[in-house]
Amino acid sequence: MTLAIDGGTPVREAPFPSVMDASGRTFGADEAAAAARAVASGVLWRVTGTEVAALEREFADYVGAAHAVASTSGTAALHLAVAAVDPAPGDEVIVPPITDFGTVIAVLACNAVPVFADVDPLTGCLTAESVAKCLSERTRAVIAVHLFGGAAPIDEIVALCRSRGVAVIEDCAQAYLTVPAGGDTIAGRRGAIGCFSLQQSKHISAGDGGLTVTDDPDLARRMRLFADKGWPRDTGERTHLFFGFNYRMNEMVGAVARVQLGRLAEVVAARRSVARRLVAELGELAGLRLPAEVDQHSFWLFPMIVDPDVLGASNAGFGKALAAEGIPVTAGYLDRPVYLTPAMTERRTYGGSAFPLTCPPASREFTYQAGDCPVAEDLIGRTLLVLQCNERFTDQDVTDIITAVRKVHGHYAK
Ligand SMILES: Cc1ncc(COP(=O)(O)O)c(C=O)c1O
Structure with a gap:
Protein backbone atom coordinates (compact mmCIF):
# COMPACT_ATOMS: atom_id res chain seq x y z
CA MET A 1 0.00 0.00 0.00
CA THR A 2 1.49 3.33 -1.04
CA LEU A 3 1.95 5.74 1.85
CA ALA A 4 -0.03 8.96 1.63
CA ILE A 5 3.25 10.82 1.91
CA ASP A 6 4.30 9.12 -1.36
CA GLY A 7 1.04 9.94 -3.13
CA GLY A 8 -1.14 7.08 -1.85
CA THR A 9 -4.63 7.41 -0.38
CA PRO A 10 -4.60 8.56 3.26
CA VAL A 11 -6.20 6.22 5.79
CA ARG A 12 -8.24 9.11 7.09
CA GLU A 13 -9.62 12.29 5.53
CA ALA A 14 -11.97 13.57 8.25
CA PRO A 15 -10.58 15.49 11.22
CA PHE A 16 -10.38 13.78 14.61
CA PRO A 17 -12.12 15.22 17.68
CA SER A 18 -9.85 18.00 18.93
CA VAL A 19 -9.35 19.61 22.33
CA MET A 20 -9.10 22.92 20.52
CA ASP A 21 -12.84 23.00 19.77
CA ALA A 22 -16.13 21.51 20.95
CA SER A 23 -15.53 18.24 19.08
CA GLY A 24 -13.03 17.04 21.67
CA ARG A 25 -14.33 18.74 24.79
CA THR A 26 -17.05 17.79 27.28
CA PHE A 27 -18.55 21.26 27.74
CA GLY A 28 -22.34 21.02 27.68
CA ALA A 29 -25.57 22.44 29.00
CA ASP A 30 -24.52 21.96 32.62
CA GLU A 31 -21.41 24.10 32.14
CA ALA A 32 -23.50 26.75 30.39
CA ALA A 33 -25.99 26.73 33.27
CA ALA A 34 -23.18 26.97 35.83
CA ALA A 35 -21.63 29.98 34.10
CA ALA A 36 -25.08 31.60 33.85
CA ARG A 37 -25.71 30.90 37.54
CA ALA A 38 -22.50 32.70 38.44
CA VAL A 39 -23.42 35.70 36.31
CA ALA A 40 -26.96 35.82 37.68
CA SER A 41 -25.62 35.86 41.23
CA GLY A 42 -24.15 39.28 40.55
CA VAL A 43 -20.87 38.25 42.18
CA LEU A 44 -18.09 37.31 39.81
CA TRP A 45 -15.11 37.52 42.11
CA ARG A 46 -14.31 34.80 44.54
CA VAL A 47 -13.88 36.94 47.63
CA THR A 48 -17.60 37.35 48.24
CA GLY A 49 -18.77 34.57 45.93
CA THR A 50 -19.42 30.89 46.60
CA GLU A 51 -18.39 28.95 43.47
CA VAL A 52 -14.59 29.03 43.78
CA ALA A 53 -14.73 28.24 47.49
CA ALA A 54 -17.01 25.29 46.70
CA LEU A 55 -14.66 24.13 43.92
CA GLU A 56 -11.75 24.18 46.38
CA ARG A 57 -13.63 22.04 48.87
CA GLU A 58 -14.88 19.65 46.22
CA PHE A 59 -11.48 19.25 44.55
CA ALA A 60 -9.72 18.71 47.89
CA ASP A 61 -12.27 16.01 48.77
CA TYR A 62 -12.02 14.46 45.31
CA VAL A 63 -8.25 13.97 45.51
CA GLY A 64 -8.26 13.28 49.25
CA ALA A 65 -6.27 16.36 50.26
CA ALA A 66 -6.84 18.56 53.29
CA HIS A 67 -6.59 21.77 51.26
CA ALA A 68 -7.01 23.00 47.70
CA VAL A 69 -6.27 26.54 46.50
CA ALA A 70 -7.66 27.79 43.19
CA SER A 71 -5.79 30.16 40.91
CA THR A 72 -5.85 31.49 37.38
CA SER A 73 -3.72 28.89 35.53
CA GLY A 74 -1.54 25.83 35.90
CA THR A 75 1.44 28.16 35.80
CA ALA A 76 -0.06 30.19 38.65
CA ALA A 77 -0.73 26.95 40.58
CA LEU A 78 2.96 26.07 40.27
CA HIS A 79 3.97 29.61 41.20
CA LEU A 80 1.88 29.32 44.37
CA ALA A 81 3.65 26.06 45.18
CA VAL A 82 7.19 27.36 44.69
CA ALA A 83 6.34 30.59 46.51
CA ALA A 84 5.03 28.57 49.45
CA VAL A 85 8.41 26.83 49.68
CA ASP A 86 9.79 30.40 49.80
CA PRO A 87 13.22 30.10 48.15
CA ALA A 88 15.72 32.94 48.44
CA PRO A 89 16.97 34.50 45.18
CA GLY A 90 19.51 32.16 43.58
CA ASP A 91 18.24 29.05 45.37
CA GLU A 92 17.76 26.12 43.03
CA VAL A 93 14.72 24.15 41.93
CA ILE A 94 15.23 20.95 39.94
CA VAL A 95 12.92 20.59 36.93
CA PRO A 96 12.68 18.30 33.88
CA PRO A 97 13.55 19.60 30.40
CA ILE A 98 10.46 18.13 28.71
CA THR A 99 7.53 20.09 30.03
CA ASP A 100 5.48 23.21 29.42
CA PHE A 101 7.40 26.42 30.07
CA GLY A 102 4.95 27.11 32.92
CA THR A 103 6.93 24.68 35.10
CA VAL A 104 10.01 26.86 34.67
CA ILE A 105 8.19 30.19 34.87
CA ALA A 106 7.10 29.28 38.40
CA VAL A 107 10.75 28.94 39.41
CA LEU A 108 12.02 32.09 37.68
CA ALA A 109 9.07 34.08 39.03
CA CYS A 110 10.37 33.33 42.54
CA ASN A 111 13.88 34.45 41.48
CA ALA A 112 15.04 30.88 41.90
CA VAL A 113 17.24 29.03 39.41
CA PRO A 114 15.85 26.19 37.30
CA VAL A 115 18.28 23.26 37.27
CA PHE A 116 17.42 20.78 34.53
CA ALA A 117 17.81 17.11 35.41
CA ASP A 118 17.74 14.51 32.65
CA VAL A 119 14.84 12.12 32.16
CA ASP A 120 13.94 8.48 31.73
CA PRO A 121 14.31 7.43 28.07
CA LEU A 122 10.91 5.71 28.01
CA THR A 123 8.69 8.06 30.03
CA GLY A 124 10.38 11.45 29.65
CA CYS A 125 9.95 11.97 33.42
CA LEU A 126 12.63 12.78 36.01
CA THR A 127 14.28 9.84 37.76
CA ALA A 128 15.60 9.72 41.32
CA GLU A 129 19.10 9.13 39.91
CA SER A 130 18.99 12.18 37.67
CA VAL A 131 17.61 14.33 40.48
CA ALA A 132 20.33 13.07 42.85
CA LYS A 133 23.01 14.28 40.41
CA CYS A 134 21.57 17.80 40.47
CA LEU A 135 21.07 18.24 44.22
CA SER A 136 23.21 20.94 45.81
CA GLU A 137 23.28 22.91 49.03
CA ARG A 138 21.09 25.49 47.31
CA THR A 139 18.37 23.02 46.20
CA ARG A 140 15.06 23.96 47.79
CA ALA A 141 12.58 22.00 45.70
CA VAL A 142 12.07 19.51 42.89
CA ILE A 143 9.17 19.84 40.47
CA ALA A 144 8.35 16.38 39.13
CA VAL A 145 6.18 16.49 36.01
CA HIS A 146 3.94 13.50 35.32
CA LEU A 147 4.40 13.79 31.56
CA PHE A 148 1.47 13.04 29.22
CA GLY A 149 -0.37 11.45 32.16
CA GLY A 150 2.37 8.89 32.85
CA ALA A 151 3.76 8.83 36.37
CA ALA A 152 7.18 10.04 37.45
CA PRO A 153 8.75 7.77 40.13
CA ILE A 154 7.48 10.10 42.77
CA ASP A 155 7.98 7.90 45.85
CA GLU A 156 11.66 7.46 44.99
CA ILE A 157 12.10 11.18 44.45
CA VAL A 158 10.30 11.99 47.71
CA ALA A 159 12.47 9.45 49.58
CA LEU A 160 15.61 11.02 48.13
CA CYS A 161 14.54 14.55 49.02
CA ARG A 162 13.01 14.02 52.44
CA SER A 163 16.20 13.73 54.47
CA ARG A 164 17.68 16.76 52.69
CA GLY A 165 14.75 19.05 53.48
CA VAL A 166 13.99 19.49 49.77
CA ALA A 167 10.28 19.93 48.96
CA VAL A 168 8.77 17.84 46.18
CA ILE A 169 6.14 19.56 44.06
CA GLU A 170 4.14 17.43 41.64
CA ASP A 171 3.20 19.04 38.33
CA CYS A 172 -0.01 17.17 37.47
CA ALA A 173 -1.15 19.55 34.73
CA GLN A 174 -1.23 16.58 32.35
CA ALA A 175 -1.97 13.93 34.94
CA TYR A 176 -5.40 13.93 36.58
CA LEU A 177 -6.02 10.55 38.24
CA THR A 178 -2.62 9.15 37.31
CA VAL A 179 -1.52 6.50 39.81
CA PRO A 180 2.25 6.48 40.45
CA ALA A 181 3.93 3.17 41.28
CA GLY A 182 4.23 2.16 44.91
CA GLY A 183 0.78 3.00 46.25
CA ASP A 184 -2.78 3.69 45.27
CA THR A 185 -2.96 7.43 45.93
CA ILE A 186 -3.07 9.54 42.80
CA ALA A 187 -0.44 11.91 41.45
CA GLY A 188 -0.40 15.15 43.36
CA ARG A 189 -0.76 13.43 46.75
CA ARG A 190 2.73 11.98 47.27
CA GLY A 191 4.78 15.18 47.24
CA ALA A 192 4.27 18.16 49.56
CA ILE A 193 2.16 19.96 46.97
CA GLY A 194 0.33 18.91 43.79
CA CYS A 195 -0.51 21.33 40.96
CA PHE A 196 -3.22 20.98 38.32
CA SER A 197 -4.27 22.99 35.26
CA LEU A 198 -7.70 23.74 33.82
CA GLN A 199 -6.33 25.08 30.53
CA GLN A 200 -8.28 24.35 27.33
CA SER A 201 -6.48 21.11 26.43
CA LYS A 202 -6.45 19.44 29.84
CA HIS A 203 -8.60 16.46 30.93
CA ILE A 204 -11.03 18.91 32.49
CA SER A 205 -11.03 22.58 31.66
CA ALA A 206 -12.56 25.96 32.25
CA GLY A 207 -10.49 27.64 29.55
CA ASP A 208 -7.76 28.56 32.00
CA GLY A 209 -7.43 27.94 35.71
CA GLY A 210 -5.26 26.21 38.29
CA LEU A 211 -5.64 24.13 41.45
CA THR A 212 -2.97 23.38 44.05
CA VAL A 213 -3.41 20.76 46.78
CA THR A 214 -1.62 19.97 50.02
CA ASP A 215 -2.18 18.46 53.44
CA ASP A 216 0.03 21.03 55.14
CA PRO A 217 -2.02 23.88 56.65
CA ASP A 218 0.94 26.30 56.65
CA LEU A 219 1.70 25.71 52.97
CA ALA A 220 -2.02 26.01 52.19
CA ARG A 221 -2.33 29.34 53.97
CA ARG A 222 0.80 30.69 52.32
CA MET A 223 -0.55 29.70 48.92
CA ARG A 224 -3.97 31.16 49.65
CA LEU A 225 -2.46 34.49 50.64
CA PHE A 226 0.08 34.47 47.82
CA ALA A 227 -2.79 34.23 45.30
CA ASP A 228 -4.41 37.26 46.92
CA LYS A 229 -1.66 39.89 47.32
CA GLY A 230 -0.52 38.52 50.67
CA TRP A 231 -3.80 39.75 52.12
CA PRO A 232 -5.01 37.79 55.19
CA ARG A 233 -8.71 38.32 54.62
CA ASP A 234 -9.56 35.74 57.28
CA THR A 235 -8.30 38.18 59.95
CA GLY A 236 -10.41 41.09 58.75
CA GLU A 237 -7.31 43.30 58.53
CA ARG A 238 -6.40 45.23 55.40
CA THR A 239 -2.73 44.41 55.42
CA HIS A 240 -0.19 42.47 53.36
CA LEU A 241 1.90 39.89 55.14
CA PHE A 242 4.26 39.24 52.24
CA PHE A 243 4.68 39.95 48.54
CA GLY A 244 2.11 38.14 46.44
CA PHE A 245 0.06 38.36 43.27
CA ASN A 246 -3.55 38.56 42.27
CA TYR A 247 -4.11 35.02 41.01
CA ARG A 248 -7.75 34.85 42.12
CA MET A 249 -9.90 32.51 40.07
CA ASN A 250 -13.19 34.13 39.08
CA GLU A 251 -16.60 32.71 39.85
CA MET A 252 -17.55 31.79 36.27
CA VAL A 253 -14.41 29.70 35.95
CA GLY A 254 -15.05 28.12 39.33
CA ALA A 255 -18.65 27.27 38.44
CA VAL A 256 -17.65 25.64 35.13
CA ALA A 257 -14.76 23.76 36.75
CA ARG A 258 -17.13 22.26 39.35
CA VAL A 259 -19.21 20.69 36.58
CA GLN A 260 -16.10 19.52 34.75
CA LEU A 261 -14.82 17.84 37.92
CA GLY A 262 -17.94 15.69 37.85
CA ARG A 263 -16.90 14.43 34.41
CA ARG A 336 13.48 21.57 21.75
CA PRO A 337 14.00 20.97 25.45
CA VAL A 338 12.82 23.90 27.52
CA TYR A 339 16.40 24.89 28.40
CA LEU A 340 17.15 25.49 24.69
CA THR A 341 14.44 28.14 24.25
CA PRO A 342 15.78 31.71 23.91
CA ALA A 343 14.34 32.61 27.31
CA MET A 344 16.91 30.25 28.84
CA THR A 345 19.86 30.23 26.41
CA GLU A 346 19.85 34.04 26.23
CA ARG A 347 18.86 34.30 29.90
CA ARG A 348 16.03 36.71 29.11
CA THR A 349 14.64 37.41 32.55
CA TYR A 350 14.70 41.02 33.77
CA GLY A 351 16.18 43.53 31.30
CA GLY A 352 19.72 42.55 30.44
CA SER A 353 20.52 41.43 33.98
CA ALA A 354 20.08 37.64 33.55
CA PHE A 355 19.01 37.76 37.22
CA PRO A 356 18.75 35.37 39.10
CA LEU A 357 20.90 33.13 36.90
CA THR A 358 23.95 35.17 37.88
CA CYS A 359 26.47 34.89 40.72
CA PRO A 360 25.33 36.47 43.04
CA PRO A 361 22.57 35.66 43.89
CA ALA A 362 23.18 32.13 42.52
CA SER A 363 26.14 30.04 43.64
CA ARG A 364 27.56 30.23 40.10
CA GLU A 365 26.69 31.63 36.66
CA PHE A 366 23.94 29.43 35.23
CA THR A 367 23.94 28.97 31.46
CA TYR A 368 21.99 26.53 29.35
CA GLN A 369 23.15 24.78 26.19
CA ALA A 370 22.75 21.79 23.89
CA GLY A 371 24.05 18.64 25.53
CA ASP A 372 22.82 19.53 29.04
CA CYS A 373 20.31 16.66 29.09
CA PRO A 374 21.25 14.15 26.36
C1 LIG B 1 3.24 19.89 32.49
C2 LIG B 1 2.63 21.25 32.47
N1 LIG B 1 2.98 22.12 33.43
C3 LIG B 1 2.46 23.35 33.48
C4 LIG B 1 1.52 23.78 32.56
C5 LIG B 1 1.01 25.17 32.65
O1 LIG B 1 -0.37 25.22 32.74
P1 LIG B 1 -1.18 26.47 32.18
O2 LIG B 1 -1.10 26.44 30.70
O3 LIG B 1 -2.55 26.24 32.71
O4 LIG B 1 -0.56 27.69 32.77
C6 LIG B 1 1.09 22.90 31.56
C7 LIG B 1 0.06 23.21 30.56
O5 LIG B 1 0.01 24.01 29.76
C8 LIG B 1 1.69 21.61 31.50
O6 LIG B 1 1.34 20.75 30.54
Missing part, protein backbone atom coordinates in the same frame (compact mmCIF):
# COMPACT_ATOMS: atom_id res chain seq x y z
CA LEU A 264 -13.28 13.67 35.26
CA ALA A 265 -13.57 9.97 36.08
CA GLU A 266 -15.46 9.29 32.83
CA VAL A 267 -12.97 11.29 30.78
CA VAL A 268 -10.02 9.35 32.16
CA ALA A 269 -11.85 6.01 31.81
CA ALA A 270 -12.64 6.78 28.16
CA ARG A 271 -9.04 7.70 27.42
CA ARG A 272 -7.84 4.49 29.08
CA SER A 273 -10.21 2.50 26.84
CA VAL A 274 -8.72 4.16 23.76
CA ALA A 275 -5.22 3.45 25.04
CA ARG A 276 -6.04 -0.15 25.95
CA ARG A 277 -7.02 -0.85 22.35
CA LEU A 278 -3.96 0.91 20.96
CA VAL A 279 -1.70 -1.10 23.26
CA ALA A 280 -3.50 -4.37 22.45
CA GLU A 281 -3.38 -3.87 18.69
CA LEU A 282 -0.05 -2.08 18.26
CA GLY A 283 1.91 -3.39 21.22
CA GLU A 284 3.68 -6.16 19.33
CA LEU A 285 5.03 -4.01 16.48
CA ALA A 286 8.81 -4.21 16.40
CA GLY A 287 10.62 -0.98 17.21
CA LEU A 288 7.67 0.65 18.98
CA ARG A 289 7.41 0.93 22.80
CA LEU A 290 3.98 1.81 24.18
CA PRO A 291 2.93 2.69 27.75
CA ALA A 292 2.83 -0.48 29.86
CA GLU A 293 0.49 0.47 32.70
CA VAL A 294 -2.73 1.57 31.04
CA ASP A 295 -4.75 1.79 34.28
CA GLN A 296 -2.14 3.94 36.02
CA HIS A 297 -1.71 6.36 33.11
CA SER A 298 -4.27 9.05 32.30
CA PHE A 299 -3.33 9.63 28.64
CA TRP A 300 -3.35 13.36 28.23
CA LEU A 301 -1.45 12.23 25.15
CA PHE A 302 -0.52 8.72 24.01
CA PRO A 303 3.30 8.51 23.86
CA MET A 304 5.18 6.02 21.67
CA ILE A 305 8.93 5.49 21.75
CA VAL A 306 10.40 4.45 18.42
CA ASP A 307 13.65 2.60 17.96
CA PRO A 308 14.93 4.07 14.67
CA ASP A 309 17.35 1.18 14.14
CA VAL A 310 14.56 -1.38 14.21
CA LEU A 311 11.87 0.80 12.69
CA GLY A 312 13.85 2.22 9.79
CA ALA A 313 12.71 5.75 10.58
CA SER A 314 13.18 8.28 13.35
CA ASN A 315 10.28 9.93 15.18
CA ALA A 316 10.22 12.80 12.66
CA GLY A 317 10.10 10.55 9.58
CA PHE A 318 7.55 8.16 11.07
CA GLY A 319 5.48 11.07 12.39
CA LYS A 320 5.43 12.87 9.07
CA ALA A 321 4.21 9.73 7.31
CA LEU A 322 1.53 9.17 9.97
CA ALA A 323 0.38 12.78 9.78
CA ALA A 324 0.04 12.40 6.00
CA GLU A 325 -2.31 9.46 6.71
CA GLY A 326 -4.52 11.94 8.59
CA ILE A 327 -3.48 10.98 12.13
CA PRO A 328 -2.99 13.71 14.78
CA VAL A 329 0.58 13.07 15.91
CA THR A 330 3.59 15.17 16.95
CA ALA A 331 7.20 14.07 16.84
CA GLY A 332 9.15 14.98 19.95
CA TYR A 333 6.22 16.79 21.64
CA LEU A 334 8.43 19.91 21.90
CA ASP A 335 10.65 21.43 19.22
CA VAL A 375 18.41 11.71 27.02
CA ALA A 376 15.80 14.45 26.69
CA GLU A 377 17.44 15.69 23.50
CA ASP A 378 17.39 12.16 22.06
CA LEU A 379 13.71 11.75 22.95
CA ILE A 380 12.76 15.00 21.25
CA GLY A 381 15.08 14.65 18.29
CA ARG A 382 14.89 10.94 17.56
CA THR A 383 12.57 8.67 19.52
CA LEU A 384 9.42 10.29 20.97
CA LEU A 385 6.12 10.41 19.11
CA VAL A 386 2.87 11.53 20.74
CA LEU A 387 -0.59 10.71 19.44
CA GLN A 388 -3.63 12.72 20.46
CA CYS A 389 -5.87 10.78 22.85
CA ASN A 390 -9.39 11.93 23.51
CA GLU A 391 -12.52 10.82 25.36
CA ARG A 392 -14.55 11.56 22.24
CA PHE A 393 -12.61 9.20 19.97
CA THR A 394 -15.02 6.67 18.46
CA ASP A 395 -14.17 3.03 17.73
CA GLN A 396 -13.73 4.09 14.10
CA ASP A 397 -11.28 6.82 15.13
CA VAL A 398 -9.19 4.29 17.05
CA THR A 399 -9.41 1.81 14.17
CA ASP A 400 -8.09 4.48 11.79
CA ILE A 401 -5.13 5.22 14.09
CA ILE A 402 -4.32 1.51 14.32
CA THR A 403 -4.65 1.04 10.54
CA ALA A 404 -2.41 4.03 9.83
CA VAL A 405 0.28 3.06 12.35
CA ARG A 406 0.33 -0.48 10.95
CA LYS A 407 0.50 0.82 7.38
CA VAL A 408 3.41 3.19 8.08
CA HIS A 409 5.15 0.62 10.25
CA GLY A 410 4.79 -2.00 7.49
CA HIS A 411 6.44 0.37 5.06
CA TYR A 412 9.42 1.35 7.17
CA ALA A 413 10.08 -1.83 9.13
CA LYS A 414 10.11 -4.15 6.13
